Amino acid sequence: MMKHVRVSLELEAKLVSIRQHLHKHPELSFQEFQTQQFIISILNEWSIPFKRIGETGVFVDIVGEHGEGPHIGIRADIDALPIQEKTELSFASVYPGVMHACGHDGHTTILLGTIYQLYHNRSLLSGRVRCVFQPGEEVDGAAHQLIQLGVLENPKVDEMLALHLWPHLPHGTVGIKYGAITASCDDFRIEIKGKGGHSARPHQGVDAIMIGGHILQAIPTLVTKTTNPVEPVVIHVGKIYGGAASNVVADTVLLEGTTRAVTRETRATLKHQLTELSERITEAFGGKAYVFYEESHPPVINDESVTKVVEESARKLLGDEQVVMLKEPSMGADDFGAFAEVVPSTYFRLGTALSHQPVYDLHHPQFTFDDSILSIGVDLFTSIVLKTLQKGGKSQ
Template sequence: MTETNAKTYFDAHRDELVDWRHELHRNPELAFEEHWTADFLADKLQSFGYEVDRGLGGTGVVATWGSGNGPVVGLRADMDALPIDEQTNLAYASTKPGKMHACGHDGHMTMLLAAAKYFAEQARPEDGTVRFIFQPAEEGYAGADRMIRDGLFERFPCDAVYGLHNWPGLETGAFAARVGPQMAAYDIFEIKLTGQGAHAAMPHLGRDMLLAASHLATQLQSIVSRSIDPQDTAVVSVTQIHGGDAWNVLPPEVVLRGCTRHFTPQAQDLVEARMGEICRGVATAFGIEVALDYRRTYPPTVNSAEETETSLEAARALVGAEHVSDTLPASMASEDFAFMLKEKPGCYIWLGAGSTEGGKLLHSPSYDFNDDILTLGAAYWVEIARHGLGALKSAA
């Protein structure tokens, strides 16, 4: 393909990309509610000349560029915002109380939309196809899984899939990806403790559910420190304890909730098994009922070897090898692109967003996407499409 230089193209269109990003930032929508967002994306894609498919995963948007022959790569961006009250005081801050693009999905959509615009202006290849996949409900609601169950890869086959996330704390414009687990599995749990309540002045007449819950929360921390192989890793976090509504009453019920993280099926199985054993032990020790509801939600995000090397090659072509890492430690955070990587080979890469000073952390009310990486991210999508199609053709 003889194409316009992508980086030069996006630099010339930077103001337009920033405008798109800010408009998306002003109008955040939560999981499976991304109707305005889907309209925005579909309108832009149609104005570029694409036929647009809508509705996969409820509010997903898919467009295709290419000949329909030969290899196919899928490029994915997430769409949803978070239930956070923004505290940035930016001119383009969220106009919707309690909703905010605090993870950069506004930037992710903009970069992929820009790549789609770029390709729409290039000559179509004789063989090779690119899918632009805009996915809802990444933040805890497994929109990727929903799109797959709705027939994403049956209706829009892909030979490989690629994802990208901005990464505060990594040098601005640097890239990082690794073969194998890039991000952890994410499971959630709820533990309900029930028994005889009592007057707080006469605890011997009942069972103290709050005391039992405190012991339980402490004992759960022994799973990682004493049951997980030190060369493996896991996290068990109790994030909620609910019980009681009076100063002088021992409540008959207390609920604990939280999440676990791990990279391997062995660690996941062990964490769940040990949680069950600890719950049964506390139930016996305190003479109460303890019920564990453990739910496996997101699998680990596991990059395949060939596609990771393809991603790293694409990044090196843009910023040079000195700004691309294949050894940065994996994150215990989670990502539902993992569902797509269970179905197809692919790679999830981080694009450095620079300093975290001033609270510019993911999921922070002070976060704001770094507009300085918009053009680079868009150029990466073009490079990964070129490299990905080239790798698939060579393998064929």
């Protein structure tokens, strides 16, 4: 018979104080030194051992007392955003221009609560749970760095879990998606080299602005004519600059943007197609194109078996009416995809929208959530782990 573990009123109050402290003291990516020390102080207060990883990361291994079993990882991101907060909360950010506008204060708090619950119930568990506080999710390469530092090794982690607070679902509902749940996000820069000249004699120059216009018109065909029409793809140019004067033929133009895809195959294809398109159009007009492509976050592709455990746990804990099967992936990105490329993983949503309060999207200066979501998140992670690792659970 499986035991059910729920957040106590005492722990619930502690979680609220933790979240409010984190929200009040946000730190940007890879600058989370105070955040790291605060996480460590809570773990020390609870007499829970931990290890540092990288400059600002922390992880905790909870070893079950029933011997060998699966090794489950849980990730929480801990960094904040360069946004001026406008929530007017009593615990609003004390740092001008820095804010927890993406719910990472909630993610960190939920993982701390999960650690408390699992550590004090480790007598129920087989296997191991590795709880990772990851810095730098809002910038490139953070998850990859932790993987290179061995966060999935010694011993090997078999699967990874993560949640994200989500203002597009009702408070306390769980959003589940099999397969791709977020897109990749890669940055590109197209440098077009033409030949400068006077606008009175345009035939003597090679107009980089004109070439840039043709590339801008052609880019949408990579979505409409070269990719599967039922597969979501985004190619967005967000910045264009070039030219020095109204009567001068511009010799250089720069286009900058992003590509997004929900399969690894299309992600790789877009890079090749965008490069080839830009080079051929530019060469046709006598210029030269240089395409610089920076791969950032891979898509988060949820493993079927791991996702099924999350779905079943959520239904049992919260009821079928609180579980929403997401119809389509978000074209936003999360570097949790780096973990999902290495081990079977799943990433799910936890709704925060309250009907009597205005809803603000992630990265909005007024984004916030009700602290009652914290206990739901802890109970959810705890039940997922217990389903897999508890003696008498599915792994036994």
